[in-house]
Amino acid sequence: MSEQAPDTAGRGLAEEARGRVRFEEEALSYADQIYQVARHLAGSKEEAEELMQETYARAFRSWRSYTPGTNMRAWLLRILTNINIDQGRRKQRRPPERSLEEGDYSLYDRLEQAAGDGSTGDEERLLQRLSQSDVVDALAALPHDFRDVLVLVDLGEFSYQETAQILSVPIGTVMSRLHRARRLLRQSLASSLGGEK
Amino acid sequence: MSKIPCSKCESLLQLYLDGELSEGEVRVAEAHLDECGYCRRHYRFERAFRAYLREALRAEPMSPELKVKLVALRSDAQPGERL
Numbered sequence: 001m002s003e004q005a006p007d008t009a010g011r012g013l014a015e016e017a018r019g020r021v022r023f024e025e026e027a028l029s030y031a032d033q034i035y036q037v038a039r040h041l042a043g044s045k046e047e048a049e050e051l052m053q054e055t056y057a058r059a060f061r062s063w064r065s066y067t068p069g070t071n072m073r074a075w076l077l078r079i080l081t082n083i084n085i086d087q088g089r090r091k092q093r094r095p096p097e098r099s100l101e102e103g104d105y106s107l108y109d110r111l112e113q114a115a116g117d118g119s120t121g122d123e124e125r126l127l128q129r130l131s132q133s134d135v136v137d138a139l140a141a142l143p144h145d146f147r148d149v150l151v152l153v154d155l156g157e158f159s160y161q162e163t164a165q166i167l168s169v170p171i172g173t174v175m176s177r178l179h180r181a182r183r184l185l186r187q188s189l190a191s192s193l194g195g196e197k
Numbered sequence: 198m199s200k201i202p203c204s205k206c207e208s209l210l211q212l213y214l215d216g217e218l219s220e221g222e223v224r225v226a227e228a229h230l231d232e233c234g235y236c237r238r239h240y241r242f243e244r245a246f247r248a249y250l251r252e253a254l255r256a257e258p259m260s261p262e263l264k265v266k267l268v269a270l271r272s273d274a275q276p277g278e279r280l
Contacts, residue, residue: 108246160217
């Protein structure tokens with residue numbers, strides 16, 4: 001059995017304690033950003049708050065498995081998405097049967113038609129025809145696998161590779177889900193303009 | 198102004214905006230956007246749509262109560278400790 005000089009062991013423990021405090025402070029500094037993503041991964045504000053607490057409790061317990069210098073925001077969201085999936089809170093939704101043949105340009109075309117000729121070239125003005133609640137509802141209505149990818153890439157601003165690591169799926173899966181998620185979201189928003197002329 | 202959808206540009210557009218194209222593909226996409234007004238307008242729209250999406254989906258900030266609960270989970274947190 002090896003023996004360590006007491007002061008060496010003490011220094012080691014003190015260094016570990018400092019490392020842990022640094023880890024916890026850094027993790028907490030991301031809490032607002034993590035919450036913004038969590039809010040749309042979870043079904044409600046209450047679920048998002050529970051998810052945050054469970055995520056941080058698990059993160060603080062397993063702090064040694066974090067490699068300093070790597071992307072902590074992605075590491076925390078990996079824990080969060082795992083908990084979200086493990087707990088089976090998310091209702092399984094089947095993707096709509098609606099055809100995905102409409103291209104990515106369809107929302108723009110519909111907005112342009114709805115606006116008439118005057119707003120051509122004025123993207124911000126065209127977008128004002130969409131209501132915030134339509135956008136929130138359209139996102140919430142997406143099947144969760146699609147929504148997770150869209151939220152991580154478009155709101156979390158993660159790369160495809162980072163998103164693949166967070167969700168533990170191949171990058172090709174991220175790309176195909178993202179492609180479908182965007183089309184479904186745009187189709188849904190285009191449909192919300194249905195009553196307009 | 199051509200109204201013919203450009204399927205090639207359409208398929209590259211999202212990857213281009215996501216910063217996921219190779220250098221060669223970026224050159225192809227940008228050359229196409231330079232010469233195609235129809236795709237350029239859609240590119241501008243998609244860029245504006247992403248900003249709109251982020252803004253529309255911005256959730257209320259985390260509540261102060263939740264922040265306190267998260268801080269209390271720290272290893273050295275003392276009961277009643279505040280931010």
